[in-house]
Amino acid sequence: NLTISCFVLPPQATAPVSIPSSNSSSSGSACTSFTPTNSSNFSISWQSPPVTFTGSTVSPSKSQGFGEQRSQTIAVLSSPPRATTALSRKVRGEGKKCRKVYGMENRDMWCTACRWKKACQRFTD
DNA sequence: GATGCCGGGTT
């Protein structure tokens, strides 16, 4: 997957952080262009459950006023990077196969395997 | 409820 680095959020309520580029009107991003085609809200990933980004920055993260900083890596990270969502056995490989794409109404557009309820052979993930 | 698929079925 590609990594999005530049965000252009619409005039939302209270954006805790603002890139030094606030133009008078409309959104002028420091990026070359990008132009999200539509206005706000777009989905990443070519499949997988609704991971629709709408543009919201979280974690106000009150900084300043530190009393101590005596530790490098402690509390956080309870379990080592074990495979929690993988290799458990059958974890529903990211889906968007012929069926969900074309729908029941257009069953004749599915790949043969899908029509016979077998492993899809067109979208092999 | 929906989707994806194996095992088993019919022609």
Next chain:
DNA sequence: AACCCGGCATC
């Protein structure tokens, strides 16, 4: 071989 469903796992 071509074709399909029951039933399960998974979300």
